[in-house]
Amino acid sequence: MDNLIEVKNVTYEYTDEETVHTAVKNLSLNIKKGSFTVILGHNGSGKSTLAKMLNGLNKPTLGDILVDGINTKDEANELEVRRKVGMVFQNPDNQLVASIVEEDVAFGPENLGLEPSVIRQRVDEALKAVDMYEFRKSTPHRLSGGQKQRIAIAGIIAMQPLCLVLDEPTAMLDPKGRAEIVSTLIKLNHEKGITVILITHYMEEAEKADRVVVMNDGEIISDGAPSEIFKNVEQLKAVGLDVPQTTELLYNLQKNGFSVSTNVISIKEAACEIASALHSEEK
């Protein structure tokens, strides 16, 4: 698989009251086409800054970011980069522009200057992809948080991006809304092959990813498959992150002398792990 996004030795600095802060430190990261990556990190770890650099909203102080071969520093290709890497933010209310759902979804394609009939088709497709088609005539303020966020996602996929970057899209939602968003993202990733980069601090969301990248203090501290990452319970706790409940349980059992491994995540696997440990205990 090819790399869709290449982050090469990127450093990002910003000045706040005359002191220079480094939000991202000499970071390198490749994102493969069609992958589902979760970036974990507590507040101030630099994950949002990294996200905003991926579509050129922030430009790296040092280093380069290539999106599908285009450097984000290249002003002439700014719109092209934004179209290729769609971005969804935390607060759904502050991303919607129009007071009718379908008109909001049409905003992106309209800006691209597409033909009205093409826009219509893309809007319908995008709304169906996030299961909000029946709400197309509705107005955003009558919808739930999860529904609004799905409209925001539809507004981005109507531009047919290669990659979707979501910066804590579930932080302001209730558990139901959160589940809606995660299942929508999985569906988009599997059915439409859209590359997904999800930034979050909810562990349950990280479990579903192909790859988990943990950030702390502007650097990547671990990178790998979810089960690999969550094995290092101590390391995660040290940077202020939690582990999934199943991992936590197995970890505590292990600490208390049971011979269980902590690199399983799903409830079923965990149950099997515990059962086999109990069996060997009886023998």
Add this chain to the structure above:
Amino acid sequence: MLKDITFGQYFESNSLIHRTDPRVKIVLMIALIVFIFVSGNMFSLLLSAAFVLLVLIVSRVPFKMYLKNMKAILPVLIFTAIINLFYGEGGTVLLSFWKLTVTTGGIYRSFFMALRIALLIFVSSALTYTTTPNDLTDAIEKLLTPLKFIGLKSAVHTLAMMMTIALRFIPTLIEEAEKIMNAQKARGADLESGGLVQRVKALIPILIPLLISSVRRASDLAEAMECRCYNGGEGKTRMKQMHTSLTDIWVTVACVLYGSFVVLLNILL
């Protein structure tokens, strides 16, 4: 609920007036207002009244809704009627006290003026009841298109974008204001009692948080719009196209006919 208040009040229906192209509707409304002002005598004004009544009936919006709008403007209406009562010329004197006299001419004039204002209100409510705010915004943008040729291209687009965003955020901000009000009440803020000055002062702890949060929202929205390839309307297309149809022609013909009768009545009588 406070948040159900929207700017303009659309009433869903599929009447002839609803189906008319919003651009045509706006132009005709302006024409109608002009004709109502042109109606210089009672005959032409009554003709206008009849035409407006016809519009209201054809719009299939319950008459109750129109009266609701009228209620808000009632004080102005009564005030105008009373003032004009004393300005009538001619006719027999009915009442005379201090420096004021009421004549039959005054009664005629007072009725004339009140009817004129009422008609204006009816016409403008007919427009807002039959057109969604979004259609209105789009139509205004389209109607202002000629300004583009005198170098105001970005101004037209900016104005339309501002109206769209304002419409979108009115309910959101009302909801936010309610939340802040409740939060301040929970901390013991007294918003309901006291004189005018005190009440205005009590609003400050609500307005300041609201303002700050609006600025924050605006900056978030700007970022989100940038991410959606917004670049100030350069080369922007529209999903919804407006089409003029046969309906628009009939409605226009009706208005032109009415207008020429008004002019005719003004000349003849």
